Amino acid sequence: MCQVVRREFKVIAEKHRGLYQDFAKLVPKAAHQFLQRASNLEGTEVTVYEPKASESHTEGTFYVGFLVNDELDTLPEGAEFLDIQHAYGMIRGKGTEMGNLYSTLDQWIDEEGYARDTLKNFILETYHPVENDVEEVEIFIPIKA
Numbered sequence: 399m400c401q402v403v404r405r406e407f408k409v410i411a412e413k414h415r416g417l418y419q420d421f422a423k424l425v426p427k428a429a430h431q432f433l434q435r436a437s438n439l440e441g442t443e444v445t446v447y448e449p450k451a452s453e454s455h456t457e458g459t460f461y462v463g464f465l466v467n468d469e470l471d472t473l474p475e476g477a478e479f480l481d482i483q484h485a486y487g488m489i490r491g492k493g494t495e496m497g498n499l500y501s502t503l504d505q506w507i508d509e510e511g512y513a514r515d516t517l518k519n520f521i522l523e524t525y526h527p528v529e530n531d532v533e534e535v536e537i538f539i540p541i542k543a
Contacts, residue, residue: 416457446521487512
């Protein structure tokens with residue numbers, strides 16, 4: 399279920415900032431708005447998160463957008479290109495079980511003896527539509543491998 403992967407993500411995304419406690423509302427709203435404006439783009443939807451560094455770290459950055467194969471000649475207004483490469487602890491499951499997936503992955507990272515590498519690295523979520531409108535999500539937490 400959980401595994402270590404080395405991945406490169408090429409992302410066209412729009413940057414946002416907000417309180418971590420509001421991410422559950424802010425992220426889907428920002429993603430929906432970006433997807434409407436960038437309707438000419440196709441690909442796997444992705445959200446890129448600045449990890450919370452401590453309890454006193456209350457505000458963070460996130461990006462909403464698409465995975466792409468290469469940087470585009472012209473980006474949608476307000477979007478930027480990110481090229482992110484790292485080693486990750488990864489899990490895939492139903493989007494409706496997001497909290498449980500994070501708990502399972504966090505526990506697995508600890509049990510396997512990996513250290514999180516979240517100082518300047520992002521957490522990523524990719525979204526994959528499947529049958530019956532049940533979306534699957536892949537979660538990638540940066541680790542020192």
